[in-house]
Amino acid sequence: MIWQVIHIIDIVLWLLIACSTFYVVLFSLASLLKRHKAAQQQHSETSPYHFLVVYPAYNEDTVIRHSVATFLQQDYPKELFQLVVVSDHMSEETNNWLKEQPLTLLQPVFKKSSKGKALQYTIQQLGAKDQEWRIVILDADNVVEPDFLSRLNLLCQQGYRAIQCHRTAKNADNDIAALDGLSEEINNTLFRKAHNNIGLSSALIGSGMCFEYEWFAQHVDQLQTAVEDRELESLLLIENIYIHYAEDIYVMDEKVCSGDNFQRQRLRWMTGQVQSLISMLPHLPQAIIHGNVNYIDKTIQQALIPRSLLLVIIPFISLLILFISPIWSIKWWALLASLILSISIAIPSKLRNKSLWGKLISFPKLVWRMAANVFQINHKDTSFIHTSHSKTNNE
Template sequence: MNENGAYFSWLNVSWWIENQDLILTIIDNIIYLFFIFSITYLFIFALFSLRKRTINYSPATKKQRFLVLIPAYREDNVILQSVCSLLEQNYPKEKYDIIVISDQMQEDTLEKLDMLSIRVVHVLEKDSTKTKALQCAMAQFDKNTYDVVILLDADNIVNPDYINKINDAYYSGGMAIQTHRLAKNLNTHTAILDAISEEINNSIFRKGHVRLGFSSALIGSGMAFEFNWFKDNILKLGHVGVDKQLEVLLLKQRIFIEYLEDVYTFDEKVETSSKFYNQRRRWLATQTKNLRISCGDLPYAIFSGNWDYCDKIIQWMMPPRVMLLGLLVIIALAWTFFNWSTSIKWWVALLILLLTFCISIPKYLLNSKSQKALIMLPFLFILMVFNHFRIRGASKKFIHTEHNGH
């Protein structure tokens, strides 16, 4: 290196040393803007979730024909309980059919299902996915065979008025419906935190969104769609993550997704950290893939005024709530040690996020058991960090979450 090169190199190093405080401030402000945008977004929708519901569906004068689909991959422990809850509906028996899509279930379970008033469809796929199971089942029906299709998981349990209430919403014009998923088990710290996480999402991404005029987010089960629409669009789905793919199709077609907060789908929560890790890995991979696919649609969605779709893409850009909370704590503590004045805005952001969570969590989960479960949060945060390095390929294969039955 000649003398001029060495001189300019020294100047560059010298400039970075002299301006390191300015550089750190700029980087800090950019990162802070990203965090405060996500927090403000969550806070606004959490506040709107507190508004009273203004739309109440009147009893329908017509009983629609329902098809209930239950994909069941090795779900021998829970499937019978789910089916029995559906057989107890106070809806005309001739107006709904239940189909269990069996994938690798035991003969003993299949014999018990055959004794019930349902139909079992067998799936023999090399690579099992929920998408393939639903496509296989829907291929057996022509258009107009039913009016509405309901999708449930094999561990879901519903109340006797479940189909009746969905029928009321559909009769009033709801083409796409998400019911309120509730935990049916709170027997471990992980299950409690999983239930809290889902209720926070219910408040922000479902109740709060609908209150503000946006579509509800789908959640994977407890969903209902117009039968013909679902038959046409289920064949368009590819990778795992049925709910998110359906969301994209619905929002692109400007079909509003309703949220029925008083119609409950009881769902089994993960009980161990290993199940939490696998489940969140699948969810994170699906979110990342959907963001990558849909991000290019954002300019068109903005210019065409498709605000529902814009909102969904923005949602996928934000980090998971556990990650957001954990990173905020780490950054706030780090700045407290290095520069307490800079840390103030980070502590304020953390307080707003905690207030958002408090607003979003229903009263039944604010108890001593939930407080004790908080000791698991740092460990679950670490698992989420690890998940970010293991999402490759997770959206292309089915990662099964085993259910114990409750």
């Protein structure tokens, strides 16, 4: 009797964990396909778009000057974009420097700060704009190329209402930063490139995002949590608005360099994943009835076990089952092999080098920090968890 119970538990656990693993397998294979071009309505005008570019900056004195100075080198006509910095808890010295730049400086005072509140305040202050405007959201540490807006404009002219650019690491100061950048590139492959390849919407990532201004202004007040990108994604998919992944438009992003920052960042993401799943589930029946595949897919994403935890859970259970029944363990080892192969496929070729293996020594410590976060998740907590940036990376 006891062996039957153990066997049932073994099978149930395998099925639950296999769902998250096979999702990775499916989209790693999809990343190898040729991109499916989604049908978009061609813009009827030949005139370029206007862009409102927003840098929400909470306590970002160490990075905001470099980001702004770099962005002001855009080759796009100056009269066709407005740069906005939302300065929240930044020093007087930084604000005085910003006032001297050709930009709009907003200085709200929030009792409880968040990126969503900064975006809401921006729209409240700047008001409505016509259909020829797009809003671009960047993090305070983000750096872009001079042709960033020019290339975005071409995509907007093709009719895309929501665009996610290719956010990539601008630093690899240590093993933690390198692994953080690697993780983001794997996400880019699985949740953005692979999805677009088969005609599904890309996932958003929090910065390097471009939206139709009118749509954004109508929906920004619905942002309530510290993971506004997941909320925006849900709102877009409810309306069946396709999210295009601009793989060749890069946004350089600073990666975390310390274990503490890594843990805080992942806690925010894991909490947001649970909050997003809870908020999306009520709309799932209607999505199924109407065949909204993108919304169904996004809901499934929120229920997945993080890859890094899978890489610990599966080997642990495989070894455990091996001692109980070597035959039963075969399916676990096969699952582990499938996961490792899929992740390997998702790693961009330029990152597959010998130095990668040396950095993996930090992986167990990072996974331990992620596992510790599981016990700190509070789906009712909407507090903003700030990730600090290093001054040395931006001098």
